[in-house]
Amino acid sequence: MRSAFIEELVALAAVHDNIALIVGDLGFGVIEPFADRFPDRFFNAGVAEQNMASMAAGMASEGYHVFTYSIANFPTFRCAEQIRNDIAYHGLPVTTVAVGAGLAYGSLGYSHHAVQDYALMRAMPGMMIAAPGDPLEVRACLRWLVANPGPSYLRLGKSGDPRFHDAVPDIEPGKWLTLRDGDRILLSTGAALGAALARAQSSHQGFGVCSLPLWGMATKASQLDQASTAQTVIAMEDHLADGGFGSWLWEAVSADPAIAARISSIALSDTVCGQVGSQAALNAIGGLTCTQ
Amino acid sequence: MVARADASHIGSALSITDIVAVLYSGALRVDPAEPRMPGRDRFILSKGHACVAIYAALAETGFFPRELLKSYGTDQSPLMAHISHKVPGAEFSAGALGHGLSFGTGKALAAARRGFDWRTVVLMSDGEMAEGSNWEAMMFAAHHRLDRLTAIIDYNKLQSLGTVADTLGLEPLAAKLTAFGWTVREVDGHDHAALATVLSPTRWEAGKPQALIAHTTKGKGVGFMENRVEWHYKSPNPEQLAEALAGLAENGDA
Ligand SMILES: [Mg+2]
Numbered sequence: 150m151r152s153a154f155i156e157e158l159v160a161l162a163a164v165h166d167n168i169a170l171i172v173g174d175l176g177f178g179v180i181e182p183f184a185d186r187f188p189d190r191f192f193n194a195g196v197a198e199q200n201m202a203s204m205a206a207g208m209a210s211e212g213y214h215v216f217t218y219s220i221a222n223f224p225t226f227r228c229a230e231q232i233r234n235d236i237a238y239h240g241l242p243v244t245t246v247a248v249g250a251g252l253a254y255g256s257l258g259y260s261h262h263a264v265q266d267y268a269l270m271r272a273m274p275g276m277m278i279a280a281p282g283d284p285l286e287v288r289a290c291l292r293w294l295v296a297n298p299g300p301s302y303l304r305l306g307k308s309g310d311p312r313f314h315d316a317v318p319d320i321e322p323g324k325w326l327t328l329r330d331g332d333r334i335l336l337s338t339g340a341a342l343g344a345a346l347a348r349a350q351s352s353h354q355g356f357g358v359c360s361l362p363l364w365g366m367a368t369k370a371s372q373l374d375q376a377s378t379a380q381t382v383i384a385m386e387d388h389l390a391d392g393g394f395g396s397w398l399w400e401a402v403s404a405d406p407a408i409a410a411r412i413s414s415i416a417l418s419d420t421v422c423g424q425v426g427s428q429a430a431l432n433a434i435g436g437l438t439c440t441q
Numbered sequence: 442m443v444a445r446a447d448a449s450h451i452g453s454a455l456s457i458t459d460i461v462a463v464l465y466s467g468a469l470r471v472d473p474a475e476p477r478m479p480g481r482d483r484f485i486l487s488k489g490h491a492c493v494a495i496y497a498a499l500a501e502t503g504f505f506p507r508e509l510l511k512s513y514g515t516d517q518s519p520l521m522a523h524i525s526h527k528v529p530g531a532e533f534s535a536g537a538l539g540h541g542l543s544f545g546t547g548k549a550l551a552a553a554r555r556g557f558d559w560r561t562v563v564l565m566s567d568g569e570m571a572e573g574s575n576w577e578a579m580m581f582a583a584h585h586r587l588d589r590l591t592a593i594i595d596y597n598k599l600q601s602l603g604t605v606a607d608t609l610g611l612e613p614l615a616a617k618l619t620a621f622g623w624t625v626r627e628v629d630g631h632d633h634a635a636l637a638t639v640l641s642p643t644r645w646e647a648g649k650p651q652a653l654i655a656h657t658t659k660g661k662g663v664g665f666m667e668n669r670v671e672w673h674y675k676s677p678n679p680e681q682l683a684e685a686l687a688g689l690a691e692n693g694d695a
Pocket residue numbers: 566567568595596597598599600
């Protein structure tokens with residue numbers, strides 16, 4: 150997802166001269182194509198995420214669409230108040246980009262496990278969460294975010310993530326993308342898409358698979374209609390169950406108890422917190438992926 | 442305003458009133474007829490709790506009707522008790538400390554990259570200097586030679602629970618700021634002529650962001666409020682308000 154991100158960002162920045170990239174001293178081997186091509190619009194804020202986020206807001210208030218880039222929890226939790234007050238409350242076009250979301254940096258330990266970020270970011274009015282499921286959804290999300298500038302959070306996996314679409318899909322906020330049809334649905338967001346497709350071949354045979362790459366507080370209203378067309382919807386996410394995507398979906402449909410009763414969730418259990426290992430191993434320990 | 446709303450922070454506002462008066466009587470390039478004028482100087486109040494001083498200046502200079510000041514701090518008033526970007530002439534909503542200088546650094550960076558000459562002026566408190574984000578911004582602004590960025594530090598030597606010196610001492614403040622790569626000046630924050638000179642658009646030193654240490658008195662101009670921590674919290678009762686206004690009138694300041 151990282152290379153799709155930087156390729157697409159460079160392509161968009163060639164057309165939109167207000168796109169700027171600020172990194173928090175991370176991105177070696179990733180961000181160079183942007184930095185080399187647009188040196189006037191590239192900044193390294195240093196290891197200083199609070200200043201990076203507020204400064205991005207200040208630039209955005211002067212007409213830039215700023216992308217802040219760091220890994221795991223650094224661009225979100227470390228500067229949560231700056232995102233809340235300076236970016237989201239002011240309604241400014243800053244896209245906070247986190248790479249290595251979920252358990253992609255599994256071996257690096259708890260500091261690098263981004264498994265509570267949805268809970269934080271979805272609590273902010275006006276914040277669009279962009280959680281692509283594969284590199285083609287990354288491109289689709291970026292194109293949408295640039296065409297609709299505002300406070301947003303782009304949650305990326307790592308390098309070498311598999312493709313699940315044939316072409317860049319058409320996406321819109323709140324709208325489920327169907328990858329496999331079915332009356333019962335595994336509805337995935339972010340990098341859990343691979344796990345959803347795998348479950349549809351094993352523990353959940355016969356289930357359809359959908360991906361929801363763009364969501365947030367403002368898109369809750371569109372969920373009830375979509376959920377009502379399925380017999381069962383299982384939300385899937387590489388995030389703790391608490392405060393995550395499944396919680397969001399359930400809240401979104403809870404006005405109709407009959408529909409809400411069809412919603413359940415497969416997310417990470419907190420048993421994974423503090424454990425160390427590969428992403429695959431930790432996703433299995435946390436209960437996201439099937440071990441049988 | 443503060444008495445009518447039974448609000449806090451009158452001491453903090455009186456501390457910066459002379460600075461704000463000088464900024465809005467010519468030092469800042471702003472136009473009440475066009476609050477979003479592209480070439481305006483950007484003023485950011487980082488110590489958002491002292492907003493009554495700004496609201497008064499904005500009303501006095503015609504950004505909005507003076508009548509609106511009466512709504513300060515009341516239900517659903519645009520004039521909330523921390524500075525709000527929804528008020529004409531206000532650039533940024535603050536309230537949490539340690540945000541304004543970073544936001545202003547972003548504005549100054551945008552101006553520098555696009556070759557604009559307008560200034561960004563950020564007014565901060567002394568207690569606020571304990572926020573680490575300010576020192577992150579100081580490093581960034583100096584490294585990128587943002588010489589159209591000015592930070593004014595309202596150095597009234599008091600913060601929430603007592604003196605700055607007894608809380609987390611800032612001294613030697615000028616030396617610290619200089620060491621961070623800023624050009625530093627000190628001024629009596631109640632001397633209008635000195636403030637007007639030092640806050641004129643002329644750069645102090647090419648390639649360096651500017652820090653103005655303004656030595657001030659919390660609660661300035663109202664004898665019973667001056668240098669008293671409790672006026673960070675209290676709102677004057679009708680007798681105290683009358684006494685304060687009478688005192689200011691006597692000094693020709695009301
Ligand atoms: Mg003070």
